[in-house]
Amino acid sequence: MSKALDLVTRVRGVRGAMLVSTEDGLVVAAQLMEGIKGGAVAALAASLAGRLRRAMEAAGTGTSVFWHLQAEQGALLVVPADASGGILVVAVAEPDVNIGLVRLELLRAAEAMV
């Protein structure tokens, strides 16, 4: 698990990476810089993932493979680790992070989890 997170946290601009249980919104594993509230990010990311999954099912688009939330002071990037979406690989990053690179490493981390 820690190897999977290493793939993500080594990208410049990433402030932390976590594996989150979608069902209960709890942190499974985390590598976070000081000041990031892992429990809060995990709970909110899992909640969002659940709502997003239902919205995408309703829209007939299938399951999500990657999502990115851009905020003023940072970004949240998420990849479900398996088709069932039981585990999320989550990255918390600086606003100007290389999104493509983080996405690639999140997908690799998700593959490493399966």
Next chain:
Amino acid sequence: MSPQTRAVESWTLQPLTDFVREASVRLVLVLTPSGQVLAQSGFSRAVDVMSAAALAAAIVASTGELARQLRQQPFAALSHQGPKTGFFLATFVTDRGTLAVLAVYDLDVSSLGLVQLFYDQLAADLKAATPKGAVPKQVLAADFERELTDSLNTLFGR
């Protein structure tokens, strides 16, 4: 304010209303370890409040005794999760003594992580809102039934 959220002790109302909205929980009780209900949200029948409060108080008492037997501090929180519903029971200490919160949530709407996250805020808000220097009112056995009826009437807006 949710019409389903009611409080016997008015200082509990706003923190509880915020908790219900943010954590998306279905049912909540704020009670003392002896089972006296201070506030409720989501319950529609008095008998359900009485049963839930009695059972929650029993769990707090039994887990507290278990911790005592193990020479540990009382357990901070207890969580049970079923296929569709979860419940969360936790205690914290205020100036008015220990209070317990029982929250029931649907897994397709909320999660343990969310409930834990906003429970921490609820406990902090209730601690801050507790009337300072107030002594918990002792309910005498002779007054128990009247006190219980009054509380249930308040909790259900009668």
